[in-house]
Amino acid sequence: xxxxxxxxxxxxxxxxxxxxxxxxxxxxxxxxxxxxxxxxxxxxxxxxxxxxxxxxxxxxxxxxxxxxx
Numbered sequence: 001x002x003x004x005x006x007x008x009x010x011x012x013x014x015x016x017x018x019x020x021x022x023x024x025x026x027x028x029x030x031x032x033x034x035x036x037x038x039x040x041x042x043x044x045x046x047x048x049x050x051x052x053x054x055x056x057x058x059x060x061x062x063x064x065x066x067x068x069x
Contacts, residue, residue: 010051011050011051012048012049012050012051013048013049013051013054014046014047014048014049015029015030015033015040015047015049016029018038018049018054021054022054022057022058032057033047033049037057038053038054038057039053040053
C-alpha cells in the first residue's frame, strides 16, 4: 500500500500537518522527529518535513514499495 498525497502537492509540511496526514498524534510525531525516524529541516524558526521523506517513512512502516502496491 503506497501513500498517495496527490491532492496536496506541496514540497514540505509543518509537523502538525504531517502528523495529520499520516494519522499520528502531534506529540508522537515529534518523538519520531527527535529519534530521526523522519528527517526534518528548519527554515528560520519553522521546522518542515519534506513530502518525499514522509512518503519514504510510510513505505518503510508499511513494508512496501510503490511497485508492490
